[in-house]
Amino acid sequence: MNDTTQEEKDLLHITELTRQQRRVIGVLLEKAFTTPDQYPLTLKAVTTGCNQKSNRDPVSNYSESQVYETLDSLREMGIVAVIHSDSGRTERYRHYMRRRFNFTEPQLAILTELWLRGRQTMGELRGRASRMVPIETLDVLRNEFKGLLDQKYVQSNGSIERRGIEVDHNWYQEREGKTLGFETSVEEEEIPKTEKVSSSSPQTKAATPDLSGFSAVVEQLQHDNQSLRREIETLTQSLDELKQQLIELKQELGS
Structure with missing residues (x-):
């Protein structure tokens, strides 16, 4: 029973x-x-x-x-x-x-770090969570993270196998709107079949432009934009806390 x-x-x-x-x-x-x-x-x-x-x-x-x-x-x-x-x-x-909850010790450490710092790269997360529980490699971290991801306790802005993706917890209140957009790198986008050229064709090199430079620029712009958004969120949160402190101070002074 x-x-x-x-x-x-x-x-x-x-x-x-x-x-x-x-x-x-x-x-x-x-x-x-x-x-x-x-x-x-x-x-x-x-x-x-x-x-x-x-x-x-x-x-x-x-x-x-x-x-x-x-x-x-x-x-x-x-x-x-x-x-x-x-x-x-x-x-x-x-x-x-x-x-x-039925979390493993590494999963508890992962959630702890994300609750305390918010979004970060997988490399940063491994280094910080390892202060609490040994997480020897990124592969170990990905395996533990995937268990949380499958249950929607965490989120990422891309495949966790990719380098440079950012992750975060998923315990935000709905009004906070903290949802990571799922980004697809230029290299991962599938080329439509009608535009694919056989690798054996002599025209392959000429038909396929080199997008490596463009990809690097896009990724840098995305990173800068994310950093700016985080700074704005931090300033907004600090302002909210200052407003609350001012309200409490006025109440104490009987204003």
Whole structure:
């Protein structure tokens, strides 16, 4: 007999988190991997981890009250729990991702890194996720990533076998609109059959223009455009946070 409740089944299918929820759960996972002696974390430690300057994009400035509310929402979702110390005075927090999902350790590290930094190349992802779990080669990373991709937990802007493609998590809220466009390189585009020329034909070299230079220019423009979009998104997010801080300050001053 299956004792799993419908509520527990629903929790297993969480695929969308707010920006603050992604940052908080990412911090809990990261610290559990990298500093197990200091884990579970206090509220102050979680807040510090959220706002640290390294390995975070964008850099945030969350208050302890904001982080507390976020932890509380994650507790309601069943992916965070509060642990009381022996003295009973200090609450500490831990994640329950292993209980709620059937992710491998490398897959948890992959999601952690993507939640904390967002889109990046496969090479960058392997280097950063390897801080938490050994991922020896890109082939190992691709195999683990494919498992997440098949379940739509992550996304990419091209075949993960290609060099230079970018990947990201897929836990954005719908209103964020963070969907990677699937790009096809010039070399991968199929030539219509009516335009194909036999390689044995003496006219092959003359009929087929050299697109290598054009391809390099297009890829560089695409990369520059993506970098600019990320900078705009970061500035927008920072502005939203400043507006929220201003609202809170006005409330404290009774304005």
